[in-house]
Amino acid sequence: MIEICGLTKRFGKVNAVDNMTVNIPNGAVVGLVGSNGSGKSTLLRMLAGVYAPDGGTVKVDGIQHFDNPVTKGECFFIPDFPYFYNTSTVESTAFLYRRLYPNWSEQEYNRLCSIFPININAPIINMSKGMQRQAALILALSTCPKYLFLDEIFDGLDPVVRHMLKSLLAEKVADNKTTVVIASHNLRELEDLCDRLCLMHRGHMMLERGIDDLRHGLRKVQVAFTELPYKPNIFEGINAINITRNGNIFNLTIKGTEEEFMPKLKALNPAFVSAIPLTLEEIFISEMGAAGYDIHSIL
Ligand SMILES: Nc1ncnc2c1ncn2[C@@H]1O[C@H](COP(=O)(O)OP(=O)(O)OP(=O)(O)O)[C@@H](O)[C@H]1O
Numbered sequence: 001m002i003e004i005c006g007l008t009k010r011f012g013k014v015n016a017v018d019n020m021t022v023n024i025p026n027g028a029v030v031g032l033v034g035s036n037g038s039g040k041s042t043l044l045r046m047l048a049g050v051y052a053p054d055g056g057t058v059k060v061d062g063i064q065h066f067d068n069p070v071t072k073g074e075c076f077f078i079p080d081f082p083y084f085y086n087t088s089t090v091e092s093t094a095f096l097y098r099r100l101y102p103n104w105s106e107q108e109y110n111r112l113c114s115i116f117p118i119n120i121n122a123p124i125i126n127m128s129k130g131m132q133r134q135a136a137l138i139l140a141l142s143t144c145p146k147y148l149f150l151d152e153i154f155d156g157l158d159p160v161v162r163h164m165l166k167s168l169l170a171e172k173v174a175d176n177k178t179t180v181v182i183a184s185h186n187l188r189e190l191e192d193l194c195d196r197l198c199l200m201h202r203g204h205m206m207l208e209r210g211i212d213d214l215r216h217g218l219r220k221v222q223v224a225f226t227e228l229p230y231k232p233n234i235f236e237g238i239n240a241i242n243i244t245r246n247g248n249i250f251n252l253t254i255k256g257t258e259e260e261f262m263p264k265l266k267a268l269n270p271a272f273v274s275a276i277p278l279t280l281e282e283i284f285i286s287e288m289g290a291a292g293y294d295i296h297s298i299l
Helices: 040-047 090-100 106-115 129-142 159-176 187-193 211-215 258-266 280-290
Strands: 002-011 014-024 029-034 055-060 075-078 147-151 179-183 196-201 204-210 218-224 240-246 249-255 272-277
Touching: 002 040, 014 040, 014 055, 014 204, 029 040, 029 187, 040 075, 040 147, 040 179, 075 129, 090 106, 090 129, 106 129, 106 159, 129 159, 159 179, 159 187, 179 187, 187 280, 196 211, 196 280, 204 211, 211 280, 218 258, 218 280, 258 272
Parallel strands: 029 179, 029 196, 075 147, 147 179
Antiparallel strands: 002 014, 002 055, 196 204, 218 249, 218 272, 240 249
16 A cells, blocks of 8 residues: 655745645556646656655555665556666666566566567667557566556557557456556546546645546436426526536536436426436546636646
C-alpha cells in the first residue's frame, strides 16, 4: 500500500504538489488526470522516489520511501520521456537491471521480447517515440514491480500495442497484484484500465474515487415530447443535475437509477425516452460542475 500524507513539492514559488493526502491500495489501477501543470508528473516522481518531498511523506508498505533502496527496488517508473544512454539497447539495459531489481524475471523478459515487435539489440535512442516506450515497457515489466508508475505511457503507441499493453497490465494486476498509477490526458484509455481515478488541479487532489462508484447512479437521458406536459416545472421530482433543451427534445443528466426515474419520466407521456450511461469524461464534467468547477479549464 502507498500512503501519501501532506505531500508537498515546490519549485520556486510554484507548489507543484500541495499538501496532498491519499492512500493507494495494493492491486489498484489508478488513473491520474488533470490539466497541464497540475502536478501529475511531480507526484509520480515523488512516488518513484526520484524527488525529495519538501513536506509530508510517501510510505510504501509502511516504510519511508525517499532514498530507500528496499522500497525503490519494488517500484518502476516510466517517465513521459524515458531516458536512455546513447549506446543503450534493451539487452544491455537488461544486463544492468538483472542486478538492480530483486524481482527481475528472465522468463518474463524473454516472453516480453517476443511480444513487443522491436529489436532488442538496436540503440534505443535511434528508435521512434512509440518504440522507445515499448523498450521501456519490456524492461519495466521484466522487473516484476510491485508498484508501477507510468507517465503518459499511451502517447506514441499504435492501437495494437496500446491494446496489448492494457492486456499485459490487467494480467499483472490479476496475477501479481501489481499496483499501477498512470498519468494520462486520455480518459478513454484510462476508462478501460483503471478502477480508481484521481483528478488533480493546481497541485491538489480534487477528486479520488472508484470508477464504479463514479458511474453508479448517473445517466444521460433524452426525452422528446409531441406535446409538452402542461406544468411549470416539467421534471419536478426527478433529480436532474443538468438539463438542456432543443425545442421539444430535452437532454438530462439524472442522478438515480433507471428504476427510480423511468416511471416518473414515462408518466409525462413522452414520444421518446432513452437512458444511457455517461462516459468517464461526462461523469467528470458533471461531478466537477456540481462542485462549482469549470471542468474544461481542468482537463
Ligand atoms: N524541474 C522543475 N523545475 C521547475 N518547475 C517545475 C519542474 N517540474 C515541474 N515544475 C512545475 O511544477 C508544476 C507541475 O508540473 P508537472 O510536470 O508535475 O505537471 P503535469 O500535471 O505533469 O503537467 P502535464 O500534463 O503538462 O504533463 C508546473 O507549474 C511546472 O512548471
